[in-house]
Amino acid sequence: MANTGRTIALFALAAALSAPAHAQEGVAAPVPASVVGQRWAEAQKRAQATLDQMTPEEKTVLVHGQLAVPIMGPLNLPADAVIGAGYVHGVPRLGVPSLRETDASLGVAWLMGLRKDGATALPSAVAMAASWNPQMVEVAGGMIGGEARAKGFNVMLAGGVNLLRDPRNGRTFEYFSEDPLLSGVLVGHAIRGIQSNGIISTIKHFAVNDQESGRYFLDAHISEKAARESDLLAFRIGMEIGDPASVMCAYNKVNGAYACDNDWLLNSVLKQDWGFKGFVMSDWGAVPGTQAAIHGLDQQSGEQMDKKPWFAAPLTEKAAADTAYSIRVDDMNRRILSAIYARGLDKPFTASGAIDFERNLKVSLDVAQQGIVLLRNERGVLPLAASAKSIAVIGGFADSGVLSGAGSSQVHGKEGPSVSLSMGGSGPFSGLIAEQYQGKPPLDAIKARAKGAAG
Structure with a gap:
């Protein structure tokens, strides 16, 4: 009970x-x-x-x-x-x-x-x-x-x-x-x-x-x-x-x-x-x-x-x-x-090919922003002040892209990964197993917000 x-x-x-x-x-x-x-x-x-x-x-x-x-x-x-x-x-x-x-x-x-x-x-x-x-x-x-x-x-x-x-x-x-x-x-x-x-x-x-x-x-x-x-x-x-x-x-x-x-x-x-x-x-x-x-x-x-x-x-x-x-x-x-x-799969189905990527990117951005709920923002330091003089960016490939999940769940834009590092292997699925980075480097975004800062 x-x-x-x-x-x-x-x-x-x-x-x-x-x-x-x-x-x-x-x-x-x-x-x-x-x-x-x-x-x-x-x-x-x-x-x-x-x-x-x-x-x-x-x-x-x-x-x-x-x-x-x-x-x-x-x-x-x-x-x-x-x-x-x-x-x-x-x-x-x-x-x-x-x-x-x-x-x-x-x-x-x-x-x-x-x-x-x-x-x-x-x-x-x-x-x-x-x-x-x-x-x-x-x-x-x-x-x-x-x-x-x-x-x-x-x-x-x-x-x-x-x-x-x-x-x-x-x-x-x-x-x-x-x-x-x-x-x-x-x-x-x-x-x-x-x-x-x-x-x-x-x-x-x-x-x-x-x-x-x-x-x-x-x-x-x-x-x-x-x-x-x-x-x-x-x-x-x-x-x-x-x-x-x-x-x-x-x-x-x-x-x-x-x-x-x-x-x-x-x-x-x-x-x-x-x-x-x-x-x-x-x-x-x-x-x-x-x-x-x-x-x-x-x-x-x-x-x-x-x-x-x-x-x-x-x-x-x-x-x-x-x-x-x-x-x-x-x-x-x-x-x-x-x-x-x-689920209505037997109804007429047309692959339109039409995707509003700009709109969808906003959805993804909203998810990312709402997911940063544990990040403290004391004294309004975030977003980074445009007046910042020097910003330390720490992390591999921050000037290339963002690390993404691999394997069958790998998702990329049409341009593909900005960096792809093989994890080795020789089987048929070895190409799916790689350390891959998605485009839009974080460093570029920081530079756009703090134009006068030195890295």
Whole structure:
């Protein structure tokens, strides 16, 4: 009973934090739970009608996807594909669109400039959390979601809400905080903003994923009570507020079973306890075998990164021979189709290519300014006085750019990085792992404000 009371109190606080969201420009009023429920009910009804028309071959189209970037060999992508994280074929005969996926939580990923375009980068999620402003985070989510749609994407692999358990985690910059309430509220609003553009957002990485270097063999041991009061609570709050259409499972094991092959996480907690109606997609290269379908995984992503495309021919064979797999394949398709219909992906979709970068940069600047809440400004020293005679600028590459997060979440403008330092390595993804600096050197900004000062 005490745990129930604590959960109710936390959800009440989360609701209080999110209640005034509609008061800020660019933030829609919260959608009542009854409306959300009705939307999903109608989507599920449409999904069943489509499923009833699908052939056995068509039932294995939506449940697996490929890399959509040529870093593990040449690609054979259809005309509607966009260079990005992934591509899942649609079913044109039934009006089911393809899924065109891009990373990530802080903007449309750069991907080594392969698209020959750029995007607006948000400050780190840690900086966003320092603002304690869910409405601002929702506006920021709407901004990056709008850029994703303009480029032709309809799925954004955003919604990073893993807790900051280790400051050395290589993806700490993508996550909000160590606190499940703050993280959950903010990620929920980020997802709401992204999905306001008529696209799907994930929430990730489910669950207890707190470091990168050992992600393929880490086994996180945590009691159910502790999990539900920490990592899982952050996901639960984020999902209550944001209603993401997809959950991305993690690489690591949780209590002995891989997160993407974890019956307790995916079936017991997510789908049964929480009543999640959307679909679970894997992280890229996180599927250990076909049995993951039985344990709750609905879609294999970036199948080239796994040992084999488990959810293609192997799943078809299982479904033909085993009733349990046949029933699961139907459920997998029903969930993916429901997400497509709930978020309106089947409606006419045009990649406009038109992005108001000046406006979007102002959104990013607002996030940065509100995130500096711990910076003291005694005697009005900030902003720097124009009369300053000498200013010490300390930090590497301050005359070149600002260090940014690397990997799949790297975001750059069209011009790309101002400095890029290789971290070595020879694998296909070594190009993604580099110390990169975004343009707009801090030194230039200081000189512009204090023209008479010497450095």
